[in-house]
Amino acid sequence: MTMQKLFIANRGEIAVRIIRAAQQMGIKTVLGVSEADVDSLAARMADETVLLGPARASESYLNIPRVMDAIRQSNADAVHPGYGFLSENAAFVAGLEAAGTAFVGPRSETIAAMGDKAEARRTAIAASVPVVPGSDGPVANVADALRLVEQIGYPLMIKAAAGGGGRGIRIANTPEDLASVMPVAQAEAKAAFGDDTVYLERYLARVRHVEVQILGDGDRVVHLHERECSLQRKRQKVWEEAPAIMLPASVREALCNSAVKLAASVGYRGAGTIEYLYEDATREFFFIEMNTRIQVEHPITEEITGIDIVQAQLRIARGERLWLEQDQIRICGHAIEVRLNAENPARKFMPNPGKVSRVAVPKSARFDTLLYNGCTVVPFYDSLIGKLVVSGADRDDALQKLRTALAELEIEGIATTRDLHCDLVEVADIQAGAVHSLWLETWLGGKVIQPAKAFAGSS
Structure with missing residues (x-):
């Protein structure tokens, strides 16, 4: 099929990311927005916008009848769901299929099978993939x-x-x-x-959280290697790396092959992520769930493989067969992503929405964000405002580049978690890669994060 107009059923930095990828491919974009997002960066960038409803997500982004009406009104021939909201809602996707509108993601039956974590567990067992x-x-x-x-x-x-x-x-x-x-x-x-x-x-304690990025066209699946996602707070990822830290080559091969096997068993189409727990002591890994959508942390995989995953999603959704062979997808260097949230780490990570008076973006890093000078971070949704991404020849090089990028980054007007990452990059365990899924919670304990200094050369 030809994809001429893409409806984006999401907001924030992922909407910005999708709009950029689509426009680079010559695809027009239309963005569904709530009343709170009419002046967002994504709304400013999209070719068109359609109002979904009030700020409350249940009355806008999660309201399937309103979203479907907006899609029909826009005459879009495809829909990208981003992540969160309706991205793993099988009923929403079934409605699109019935209407003849392409969904940038897997088929509704695949989402029902793999988006439901209990059903995904049974599917993994049937595919002989180890489970907890x-x-x-x-x-x-x-x-x-x-x-x-x-x-x-x-x-x-x-x-x-x-x-x-x-x-x-x-x-x-x-x-x-x-x-x-x-x-x-x-x-x-x-x-x-x-x-x-x-x-x-x-419940497995002191394990690492490792995930494998896959792409499928419905008949064939390849993997884009794995990511380390062990640094988490309240089970929310905070800092991610690709490839995973000090993963033995034999484990990497077995892990990635297992992800391909599982995705192939359901005829997977689009981008997806297979998530595992990994025990260093035994070198065992266990499947825990599949995300049938793009992930927040996809940029680090793009950095080490050179593959634009959002554009790959769009190409697959318009009917292209996989153009990549597995041996063509190689790891080049090391990448780190840190999530920036509108939260105050010095006050128990209290949400801190408000007006952003100024943003100074590092020249030495990739910054996927919803911010612009004078924008307002609204209080109605997830507090994620951006992802700072660096890549280096190896992990030590990437850590040094992250240190520089964090020092250069300035966001004025609201508190953010930048200060947390400025502290973390200097911690010996982080530098040594000695982390697990409970490490960050333990390290934080009663610690107070102090404001970090900005880059001395900024103005």
């Missing part, structure tokens, strides 16, 4: 969970089957914990994703 010990499917109530935990063991993780981003997850160490936190996990899942389905997994 847990329930075979959804668990309806505490009584059923208490019976199952006798085989699974403690500590136990209760996880939302829908959605992601750390929401709808609770840890139980005892039967009393389980009875207390399972209803909380179900309620949070219902509020965040409209689905209170949960399942159980053994």
Whole structure:
């Protein structure tokens, strides 16, 4: 098919990223916006905008009838969902398929199979991909969970089957914990994703979070190597690297091949990510979930492979067959991404929306952002405002470039998590790569992050 007009069903920095990629390909863009985003950077860049509704996401970006009406009104022939919002909503995608509108992502049945984490677990087992010990499917109530935990063991993780981003997850160490936190996990899942389905997994501490980027055209799948995502706070990724830190070559090969095997087993089409937990001591890895969409951290994979993943998504969505062979996709250097949020790390990461009076972007790094001088960061959505990305010949070189880029970056008017990253880049464990998924929470403890100095040469 020819893709002439692309509707972007998202906001913020990912909308900016998609608009740039589409416009470079000669595709016109139309952006659905809430009342809070009519003057956003993405709205200024898009060829057209359509108002979805009020600021509240449930009345705009998550309102499927309003989004579908906006798509019809725009005469778009394709829709890119970005991440979050409706990106993994199988019903939304089925509606697009019924209307004859191309979806930049997998088929609705694939999202139903892999976007639901309990179903994805069963699919992984069928494909002989190792999984964390847990329930075979959804668990309806505490009584059923208490019976199952006798085989699974403690500590136990209760996880939302829908959605992601750390929401709808609770840890139980005892039967009393389980009875207390399972209803909380179900309620949070219902509020965040409209689905209170949960399942159980053994909770593995001191493991690393490693994920594999894949591309598929529905018949063939390739991987774009892996990323390290172990530095997390409240199960939200904070700092990511590609490739993963000190991963043995044999493990890398087995991990990436397993991701390709799993994606191929469902005839995957588009970009996706297979996520794993990895134990250094045993060199074992376990599948935990698949994200059937682009990831926040996709830029670091682009940096080490030279592949524009968003443009790859668009090419696949308009019917192109995979143009890459696996042996053509090689790792070149090392890349690091740090997430910048409108939060104050000196005040327990309290959200800090407001007007940005000035932005000084580093010349030495890539900065994917929604900011511009004089913009307002609104309080209604996720606090992510940008991603600072550096690449170097090796990890030490990338760390040095990150140090320089953080010093050069200035955002005036609001507090951001820049100061956290200025501290982290100097920590010995970070420099040595001695991290795991609980490392950042432990390191933070009661620590107060002090404001870091700006680059002396800035004005």
